[in-house]
Amino acid sequence: MGDPTSTGIPVPASGSGRPGDETDPAASQTAPNTCPACGGSGRLENKPCPECEGTGMVTVTVGDA
Numbered sequence: 769m770g771d772p773t774s775t776g777i778p779v780p781a782s783g784s785g786r787p788g789d790e791t792d793p794a795a796s797q798t799a800p801n802t803c804p805a806c807g808g809s810g811r812l813e814n815k816p817c818p819e820c821e822g823t824g825m826v827t828v829t830v831g832d833a
């Protein structure tokens with residue numbers, strides 16, 4: 769016993785994940801996410817967060833390539 773690479777378990781190569789929330793059909797590779805720099809507050813030490821420009825949200829790439 770010891771051959772996990774050639775066993776014979778078919779794995780679907782289609783990674784179609786559907787969050788089902790605020791997903792834009794135009795942005796299939798990106799998704800809005802809470803800014804990790806400011807935690808979604810949009811501010812860092814009384815200044816606009818440079819990571820999200822004060823929006824508290826950032827667009828992250830969710831491509832599993």
Ligand SMILES: [Zn+2]
Pocket residue numbers: 803804805806807808809810811817818819820821822823824825
């Ligand atoms: Zn931020």
